Amino acid sequence: MDNPENRKINPTIAAFDAATFNFAQYPDEHGRFGEFGGKYVAETLMEAIQELQDAYAKFRNDPELIREFETDLRDYVGRPSAMYYAARMSEAYGAQIWLKREDLNHTGAHKINNAIGQALLAKRLGKTRIIAETGAGQHGVATATVAARLGLECVVYMGSEDVARQQPNVFRMKLLGAKVVPVESGTRTLKDALNEAMRDWVTNVDNTFYIIGTVAGPHPYPQMVRDFQSVIGKEARAQMLEKTGRLPDAIVACVGGGSNAIGIFHAFLNDKDVALYGAEAGGDGVATGRHAAPLTAGRPGVLHGNRTYLMEDENGQIIGTHSISAGLDYPGVGPEHSWLKDLGRVTYDAITDAEAMSAFHDVMRYEGIIPALESAHAVAYAKKLAPQYGKDKIILVNLSGRGDKDINTVAKMEGINL
């Protein structure tokens, strides 16, 4: 089917030196990371996107807003999140495994960091209505949470297939006062929820703020969401130095749209001896075609406002994805990841449903933590890497969320009726 070599537009840059490269300079003023990113949206949205871009440019230089953001992260989210040495898992896997505990955040995942940041912008812009898309429901819950706090109307779009498999989160959103709209079009998953949210935004652009949940969408979203999530890596770097006196040898994060991954990677991009790994959803295995691993098996194209690696057929139609984890079930990925892949700074690979399930059990039995199925993909990749690294090496895993929401899915996988 796809031959990734066909349209590789940005082959690894020869003279690239990770230690001195100015990553912070990207995206450029057009919202581009090399060939990736940009603003591929209908004219009807350009004004709103410009307004957002201007507002966000101000935010970045507004000490008062930044302070407000940091205060919320501390007092409401509970940051900094813990950095935990997983002793029994280290023993079992054969390398020193540390977990960055985003699962301990209020609402149970990293998604809240970004929702808080965008909500501050929404308030600043005087918007009265908030919309969001969600896959696993974690971003929907985070958005419903911040909307409740601001007293704003909140509508969350969610593919009807995801509504069925993430019932606990659907109910949580409703309890928080949000309206959850099941999306019946296309493949009825995250990408279709995003389409529907975009349609809503075009129609209600005057009073509505669209809180995108990952580093995808048109510029400035990939930059903005990255900045809000980069607190993860900043904390982790300091915590690691404090606890071990050195930096990790490798960092692993799962990649759906890529927000928790970019969040933990960003502070380490110039640390060239720290290897960075992104674990995509391999579903039934990349060879079967039933997966959600665009960086591993896709090619560059344009979807949801940016140019990035995608899963598509020969006609350029986006193809249906498959993953046990609703939060990773997305055919695209944030443009910065596409760029980091082509630069060769981050290695991306796929983890199958079965590998993720096995890691899910490991984290529960060795460490007494219920990981999100998304995060279990990162753990599974660490398990594969550990023998290559050995017991003197440190592998830091971003535990992006907790797995209470996934209990029904796991039970079903194992033929148990709750």
Added chain:
Amino acid sequence: MSRISPLFEQLRQQNRTALIPYITAGDPHPDATVGIMHALVEGGADMIELGVPFSDPMADGPVIAAAHERALAHHVGLIHVLDMVKSFRETNLKTPVILMGYQNPIEAMGTDRFAELAQAAGLDGVLTVDLPPEEAEPASKAYRAVGIDPIFLIAPTTHAERVRHIAKVASGFIYYVSLKGVTGASNLDTDALASRLQEIRSDCGLPVGVGFGIRNAETAAAVGKVADAVIIGSALVQLIADSAAVTNTDNWATLRQKLQDFMAQIRIALDKKTQN
């Protein structure tokens, strides 16, 4: 040069408004599309806008999004749409045809290859919904090189400076999206439209077509008084969706007649402006 500018020049001399129907290529069936195109011309179309089916039609409302899904059920891709244009051209060399779609299918084919095949098929213009001027230059260049017009949208929110910029990069005509929202929305205010078009005209020398929200002869006539072209999409696509032709190929002739009659009604309403 494409057939678009000469058409508008001719209509201007006749003091007539262009009527541009939109259908999604391959809906209800790939073998029905060319026949429907001819029927639309019979009914009074001056130009035809063919939607290229895409899996994620983000800027389209439920009616046209469903048409994309019906076409995709028959695996209609860009290459097939170009084939349809080519077979339409076998018996019609006069009516301009433009494509409206999204960027990814074009990139999957390769922009240069698409431009080349589009020229060979007899295409006149391309409107890529998710390709604003900021991202369009490489593609526009390839289209201009083969005499195909890059067509752009202007929205109610597009400010004057941007309108002037779009007027520079566009050719053929400007597609004014008459309301905020996706295709198929229905709250069109024709008075506000008139004053907005006047503003746009002062910043832009190209003919201006108005689309989104025009669903009957009455609105078409009102819009036709102030616009150079009236574009009708969701109303036609809804007629296709409601027809038995979606499931039964025996009904294609009936569907063609229905679409032609609908067009003829609008044509009459539009042409009244010439008589008074």
